Amino acid sequence: AAPVSAAVAAAPPEGAMSNGVYVPPGAANGDVKPVVSTTPLVDFLMQLEDYTPTIPDAVTGYYLNRAGFEASDPRIIRLISLAAQKFISDIANDALQHCKMKGTASGSSRNKSKDKKYTLTMEDLTPALAEYGINVKKPHYFT
Amino acid sequence: RSGSKHASTPADNYYLARRRTLQVVVSSLLTEAGFESAEKAAVETLTEMLQSYISEIGRSAKSYCEHTARTQPTLSDIVVTLVEMGFNVETLPAYAKRSQRMVITAPPVTNQPVTPKALTAGQNKPHPPHIPGHFPEFPDPHTYIKTPTYREPVSDYQVLREKAASQRRDVERALTRFMAKTGETQSLFKDDVSTFPLIAARPFTVPYLTALLPSELEMQQMEETDSSEQDDQTDTENLPLHMSTDDSGPEKENTSVLQQNTSLSGSRNGEENVIDNPYLRPVKKPKIRRKK
Numbered sequence: 001a002a003p004v005s006a007a008v009a010a011a012p013p014e015g016a017m018s019n020g021v022y023v024p025p026g027a028a029n030g031d032v033k034p035v036v037s038t039t040p041l042v043d044f045l046m047q048l049e050d051y052t053p054t055i056p057d058a059v060t061g062y063y064l065n066r067a068g069f070e071a072s073d074p075r076i077i078r079l080i081s082l083a084a085q086k087f088i089s090d091i092a093n094d095a096l097q098h099c100k101m102k103g104t105a106s107g108s109s110r111n112k113s114k115d116k117k118y119t120l121t122m123e124d125l126t127p128a129l130a131e132y133g134i135n136v137k138k139p140h141y142f143t
Numbered sequence: 144r145s146g147s148k149h150a151s152t153p154a155d156n157y158y159l160a161r162r163r164t165l166q167v168v169v170s171s172l173l174t175e176a177g178f179e180s181a182e183k184a185a186v187e188t189l190t191e192m193l194q195s196y197i198s199e200i201g202r203s204a205k206s207y208c209e210h211t212a213r214t215q216p217t218l219s220d221i222v223v224t225l226v227e228m229g230f231n232v233e234t235l236p237a238y239a240k241r242s243q244r245m246v247i248t249a250p251p252v253t254n255q256p257v258t259p260k261a262l263t264a265g266q267n268k269p270h271p272p273h274i275p276g277h278f279p280e281f282p283d284p285h286t287y288i289k290t291p292t293y294r295e296p297v298s299d300y301q302v303l304r305e306k307a308a309s310q311r312r313d314v315e316r317a318l319t320r321f322m323a324k325t326g327e328t329q330s331l332f333k334d335d336v337s338t339f340p341l342i343a344a345r346p347f348t349v350p351y352l353t354a355l356l357p358s359e360l361e362m363q364q365m366e367e368t369d370s371s372e373q374d375d376q377t378d379t380e381n382l383p384l385h386m387s388t389d390d391s392g393p394e395k396e397n398t399s400v401l402q403q404n405t406s407l408s409g410s411r412n413g414e415e416n417v418i419d420n421p422y423l424r425p426v427k428k429p430k431i432r433r434k435k
Contacts, residue, residue, distance in 0.1 A: 044236045045218060051239065055168050059161045060197060067201030072215050079218075079235075083225055084196050086238045088169060088189055092176040120173055120181035125188060132229075136188060 041079070048075040048082075055081040094128035095120055166190045175241075200224055366429005 057074060060081040064071060071077050099118050122138055129136055151159065169189045173181055203224040208216040225232050268281040297303070323340035331339055347353070357365070 041218065041222060041232060041235065044239070047236075047239075053239075054171055056164065059164045059168075062157075062161050063194060063197040064201035067198045067205065069201030069205045069216060076216070076218065076221060079221060080197065080200050082235060082239055083200065083230055083232075084193055085168070085172060086235065087196055087230065088193050089172045089176055089238075091189070091192075092173050092178070096176050096178065117179040118177055120178045120185045122182055122184050122188075125185045129188075134192070138184060 045075050045079065048078045051078060053078050053081045054085055057081070060084070091125075091128055091132065092120070094131065095124040098124040098127055162190065162194070165193055169193060196228075199228065203227065362431070363426075363429050366431060367427050369430045369432055 057077050060077050061071065064077065064080065096118060099120070102124070122136070126136055166186060169186055170181070173186070173189075200221070204216045204220045207220040207223050208214070222232055267283060270276065270278065270281070319342065320340070322342050327343035327345075328340040329343045330341065
């Protein structure tokens with residue numbers, strides 16, 4: 001308990017980090033491994049100055065404003081749009097894997113690769129989304 | 144939301160344009176992944192997911208920021224949000240550097256319609272203090288100022304009496320001229336017939352006959368009183384249509400006079416219901432006493 005309380009007492013006030021690295025005082029002893037806890041993506045944010053993600057800034061900003069998020073820095077908006085893009089493209093890649101697995105599972109064509117025309121269907125998307133915990137159910141027919 | 148086509152407001156258009164942009168983005172991402180085509184339902188699903196993902200990031204980042212008593216979200220808030228949503232932030236720089244990237248143009252922004260200088264009339268009303276400054280201005284005053292097109296009616300007694308008198312004179316004149324036009328006329332002047340037409344008098348052959356004979360009204364009145372005294376209906380000329388019960392004589396006369404005044408034409412049909420109201424009783428033609 002002693003090193004813990006000493007760490008709490010010695011915690012620097014907010015914004016008083018020297019080089020952005022907070023080292024707990026027990027690190028010098030060797031009983032607490034130092035964990036570099038800089039804010040990730042700080043450097044990446046600098047690289048976003050002249051980057052245009054696929055989603056326009058206006059569209060992302062519109063949806064963020066609807067949620068109550070007013071961004072002071074346009075790079076923040078680009079970061080969020082990039083994250084959303086990656087989210088969707090990860091799902092798309094998973095669906096592509098499913099599609100490919102269905103095609104070559106029976107071993108139809110071994111000499112040449114499966115034809116390059118992949119169509120995203122709900123049958124491929126549903127298991128891909130299920131891995132993320134999203135369950136979609138489509139009615140087979142419309143009454 | 145996406146299917147209705149009728150009467151979309153500018154806010155709806157705003158929303159729909161951005162949603163279409165998201166759909167285009169999703170399609171481009173799918174193309175990057177290697178798909179040639181996609182089901183519409185799948186694209187719609189992914190669009191909906193993308194929109195709600197962005198909204199959720201915004202809401203959650205704002206919540207984290209407010210949780211630490213700040214109002215401006217920072218990078219840390221977003222990182223924590225992404226971590227909470229199960230997103231691996233370390234792969235993000237690698238993703239940003241991928242080769243095939245597509246850029247979608249943003250939806251166009253329409254400016255507010257501004258009336259040109261030549262069409263403005265009058266001074267716009269300034270904003271009241273409770274309206275923020277970035278709201279649009281008030282429209283020109285001619286769009287909401289209304290002036291009544293009627294004048295107040297004249298209620299001066301003298302003017303009204305004069306008007307009433309002149310109206311009555313005009314009516315009388317018009318009526319007499321109408322009768323002169325449609326009937327026989329006599330003229331005061333020898334040559335000029337049409338200027339001052341007088342309604343021609345019809346002299347009777349026996350002028351004193353009207354003074355001796357009772358008028359139609361008096362005859363009806365007499366018959367009325369006669370029939371009320373008798374109970375039986377022996378009159379052949381005009382059937383008395385009503386059996387009075389226990390009225391006195393003068394009262395009968397008054398009622399009969401009233402009846403004659405109200406319905407001079409007289410209803411001569413035989414069947415009429417008994418009405419209690421004396422003013423609604425049908426007219427009874429008096430029986431002519433011949434024997435007395």
